[in-house]
Structure formats: C-alpha cells, structure tokens
Amino acid sequence: MLPINDLPSPEANKIRIACAYLFSPEHTKDKQFLMNLRFDTVKAAFAEKAKRYHPDLHSQESPEMVERRKDRFIMVRESYEILKNYMLPEAKAPSVGGKPRHTIIAVGGAKGGIGKSILSANLAVSLSQVGYRTVLIDLDLGGANLHLYLGETTLPYTLSDFLSQRTAKLEEIMVTTKYGPKLIGGDSSRLGAANIDFVLKLKLLRSIRMIDADFVILDLGGDTSYNVIDFFLLADHGFVLTTCDPTSYLEAYNFIKVSLLRKLNRLFGVESTLGVEKDPLLKELIEEITLSKNGKRVKTIDQLIERVGRECPRHQSFIRDVVSKFRPLLLINMVESISDAIAPAKRIQEVARKMLSIHVEHSGTLLYQPEIKWSARDLMPVVVKSPGGYLSTFITQLIANIA
Ligand SMILES: Nc1ncnc2c1ncn2[C@@H]1O[C@H](COP(=O)(O)OP(=O)(O)O)[C@@H](O)[C@H]1O
Ligand SMILES: [Mg+2]
Known part of the structure; x- marks a missing residue:
C-alpha cells in the first residue's frame, strides 16, 4: 500500500513518476490503484521492465539503442527503489x-x-x-x-x-x-x-x-x-x-x-x-x-x-x-x-x-x-x-x- 494521501505533494509526485516508469502514465492518475498497490506487484513490474531494458540483455543491438535502454533501465531501477522505500515493512532490528x-x-x-x-x-x-x-x-x-x-x-x-x-x-x-x-x-x-x-x-x-x-x-x-x-x-x-x-x-x-x-x-x-x-x-x-x-x-x-x-x-x-x-x-x-x-x-x-x-x-x-x-x-x-x-x-x- 502506498501512503499517497499522507505525503506532501513533492513526495506524492515522486511516487507517481516512479509508477509511470514501472507501470504506465495512466496508472498514476488512478488513486485507487496507487493506494492499493502491493509490493509483489511492484517487484513483478520491475522484473519485467528490467528484462526489457537491461543493456546486457540486448548487447547485440546498435550502440544508440543500448544507450537508450541503459538510460531507461536506470530510471526503472530508481523508480523501484523509491517505491520499495515506501512499501517494505519497517525494517526492525533483528534480535x-x-x-x-x-x-x-x-x-x-x-x-x-x-x-x-x-x-x-x-x-x-x-x-x-x-x-x-x-x-x-x-x-x-x-x-x-x-x-x-x-x-x-x-x-x-x-x-x-x-x-x-x-x-x-x-x-x-x-x-x-x-x-x-x-x-x-x-x-x-x-x-x-x-x-x-x-x-x-x-x-x-x-x-x-x-x-x-x-x-x-x-x-x-x-x-x-x-x-x-x-x-x-x-x-x-x-x-x-x-x-x-x-x-x-x-x-x-x-x-x-x-x-x-x-x-x-x-x-x-x-x-x-x-x-x-x-x-x-x-x-x-x-x-x-x-x-x-x-x-x-x-x-x-x-x-x-x-x-x-x-x-x-x-x-x-x-x-x-x-x-x-x-x-x-x-x-x-x-x-x-x-x-x-x-x-x-x-x-x-x-x-x-x-x-x-x-x-x-x-x-x-x-x-x-x-x-x-x-x-x-x-x-x-x-x-x-x-x-x-x-x-x-x-x-x-x-x-x-x-x-
Ligand atoms: N571537554 C572539552 N574540553 C576542551 N575542548 C573541547 C571539549 N569538548 C569539545 N571540545 C572542543 O570543542 C571543539 C568542537 O568540538 P566538536 O566535537 O567538533 O563539536 P560539535 O561536533 O558539537 O560541533 C573541538 O575543538 C573540540 O576539541
Ligand atoms: Mg560535529
């Protein structure tokens, strides 16, 4: 679940941008989708996008294409990190x-x-x-x-x-x-x-x-x-x-x-x-x-x-x-x-x-x-x-x- 309503607007915007990279721009307008989003779903979206954009998996393509994929991959990974920070249960000190x-x-x-x-x-x-x-x-x-x-x-x-x-x-x-x-x-x-x-x-x-x-x-x-x-x-x-x-x-x-x-x-x-x-x-x-x-x-x-x-x-x-x-x-x-x-x-x-x-x-x-x-x-x-x-x-x- 994303606490989209509780956050100051720059933070909420950051979450929306991250969702646009991992899902689609349409998804970012859907408040219910954002609020009910589960970490499993985010993880699956990241895995799917990582496969699509990871430069090492497409090294046979032209250098420009590889470069483009690399940029996109960086954004996808950053987006995943952002959402992960909000969604993972609080890390408790192990005992x-x-x-x-x-x-x-x-x-x-x-x-x-x-x-x-x-x-x-x-x-x-x-x-x-x-x-x-x-x-x-x-x-x-x-x-x-x-x-x-x-x-x-x-x-x-x-x-x-x-x-x-x-x-x-x-x-x-x-x-x-x-x-x-x-x-x-x-x-x-x-x-x-x-x-x-x-x-x-x-x-x-x-x-x-x-x-x-x-x-x-x-x-x-x-x-x-x-x-x-x-x-x-x-x-x-x-x-x-x-x-x-x-x-x-x-x-x-x-x-x-x-x-x-x-x-x-x-x-x-x-x-x-x-x-x-x-x-x-x-x-x-x-x-x-x-x-x-x-x-x-x-x-x-x-x-x-x-x-x-x-x-x-x-x-x-x-x-x-x-x-x-x-x-x-x-x-x-x-x-x-x-x-x-x-x-x-x-x-x-x-x-x-x-x-x-x-x-x-x-x-x-x-x-x-x-x-x-x-x-x-x-x-x-x-x-x-x-x-x-x-x-x-x-x-x-x-x-x-x-x-
Ligand atoms: N009990 C003390 N006696 C003498 N000098 C001290 C004492 N405590 C701190 N200082 C000195 O005060 C200065 C600032 O200390 P510092 O630990 O860097 O402060 P802060 O981290 O609070 O900014 C340092 O030069 C330090 O050596
Ligand atoms: Mg100090």
Whole structure:
C-alpha cells in the first residue's frame, strides 16, 4: 500500500513518476490503484521492465539503442527503489535471544562546537576497544569532520556515495579506522550536501537500522531540523549535549521539546515504527495540538494527554506510554568546575517535567580539558592517547550506564 494521501505533494509526485516508469502514465492518475498497490506487484513490474531494458540483455543491438535502454533501465531501477522505500515493512532490528542485536546511540544538541563529534568518536573507539563491533556515522551533513577525530584526513568513500546512489549499501562505504570502529564519514564539501530529501532520508534511516554491528553511533548536526531530529529519534539512547552557556542550554531544551513533538507526530506517518493503531481521530487531534493546526496549540504535554483522554479515551494510556518512554540523556560539556553544571541541568529537568511531562536524565558533566581541545590536531582519539585518563574514565562510566 502506498501512503499517497499522507505525503506532501513533492513526495506524492515522486511516487507517481516512479509508477509511470514501472507501470504506465495512466496508472498514476488512478488513486485507487496507487493506494492499493502491493509490493509483489511492484517487484513483478520491475522484473519485467528490467528484462526489457537491461543493456546486457540486448548487447547485440546498435550502440544508440543500448544507450537508450541503459538510460531507461536506470530510471526503472530508481523508480523501484523509491517505491520499495515506501512499501517494505519497517525494517526492525533483528534480535538475538529476545534482546536487540544492536544498539543505536545518537549524540545530538542544538548547536555546533559543543563536543558532539569528539564525544561520538571517543565513545566509538572505547566501545570497540572493549570488543564491541562498532560503527560510527557522521550525520552532520553540512559540517562533517568526524573523521579527523579518528585520525583520518581523507576518506575513500563518504555518505555522499550512498546518498547519490553510487553505492547501494552502507556497508560498501564503511572505512575501517586504525583505532577500531568502522566509520561512515561525511562530505559536506558537496553543494547542498545537508539537504537530503524525504525518500533518501527514509532509505538512510532504514539502512542504519539494518547495520550489522553491536553499536551504531550517530554523530548529529547542531540544529533542530527534521532530518537531525529523525536521526535522533532512531536511537535507543539519545544524548543531548550542551554547555553551561544559557543560549546553549535553552537550545538543548528546545531540541528535546521538538524531538518529543516530532515523535508524537511520527506515530502516524510513513516513518512510523511503533505499529500504533492508526486511529484518524487521534491523528487529527495530535496534529492539531502539536502542529498548532487550528491555532489551538496546547501549552503542555499534560494538557495533550488530558485532551486525548477526553476525546479519544482508549488511546490515553498509549500516548502516556510513548511520552514516558522518551528519555533523553543530558550531558553538560566544557564546564570549568563540575558544580557549574548543576543549575543548567536542574533548569532543563524542571522545565521538561513541567512542560513535557518527561524525565531528562543528567548523565554526566565533562570538564573543559586542553587535551580534548587539541585532539583533532593530534589526529588521535583522546582515549587512545591517554588510556585511563580523564575522558577515558568518563566514557567508561557512560558505557556502564547504557551497555
Ligand atoms: N571537554 C572539552 N574540553 C576542551 N575542548 C573541547 C571539549 N569538548 C569539545 N571540545 C572542543 O570543542 C571543539 C568542537 O568540538 P566538536 O566535537 O567538533 O563539536 P560539535 O561536533 O558539537 O560541533 C573541538 O575543538 C573540540 O576539541
Ligand atoms: Mg560535529
């Protein structure tokens, strides 16, 4: 089934164009056909068209004809990938003995320069030093520099190769670093690198979930755009970094708030992973409240839960559950003294409790350390340079809390 009615029109158009390539332009006008389309049908159409256009199957033809078939084949294959992204059931992390086989950790925060990348890199190196198969991904699409913290100055492949479909699988662009973790690096030199569209994002989210590793660490960009938030929401553990600077911790709270609202809205979208009963009334209510559709935005999550209780009572406990399971982990970085973090952490926790009805755990405070400051220049992770040192001990404690 294609969620053609739920999508913004550029996405719906993309689906229509893909259907025109795999079926016919007439089919794209038939809403019922699009809505009821099954993946088996798409697969069969792809197989049939692939046979017709695959250049290798027609190599005896004139070079122009082969070239024409090749162009057509590329479009057919792209169309198939687009529809597949929308139609395949959500890829769930496979499990071993009932436990998730891999854990995704996101490192976010609403600003740049607050230590997200350095923490991600050292966390990944530490995890791999204790024997976990770890993959680190630079998802700061506009400001990719994670590789430098792992001592890699250039990368043979980057995420751009995957996003531009030069490679089909994330595994193909993983680079084994000298310090242990595998790295999927970024390349923000490409114009528009940060602007990945909806279909590509879905593909990336799904591919990250499928990575075969014990830990996948996501180093995020420093803003509250939907792309960043969606990567954050993918994680089993989401760290939110901030400094003690008021602009930074206010933004950190904002990041937490936007993430929770997005999580609630995504319960119903194509990206939904929660398998919720899709009650249109509840969908409408949540949209009205969180997106302020009719100007009736409620001020607190408590008010939202209360309205759900009044208007869709059978879903109230479900929504309460979704909210209570959202547990961001706050890290305060670059403080002069550990006690400097107490007030900002308390402030964020209080506001989050009052406005969002959630508990924000204060997971740690990290001192400003010259050794950390110069780690990119040294091209060596701090935990390798100073095993048993300050950052190494800090990260060991973090891992003990989540592993
Ligand atoms: N605890 C710390 N002490 C000293 N310098 C730090 C600390 N945390 C981060 N830095 C420095 O701050 C700069 C930005 O860090 P980075 O991890 O690249 O931030 P982000 O990924 O949030 O943009 C780097 O030079 C880094 O070494
Ligand atoms: Mg960074």
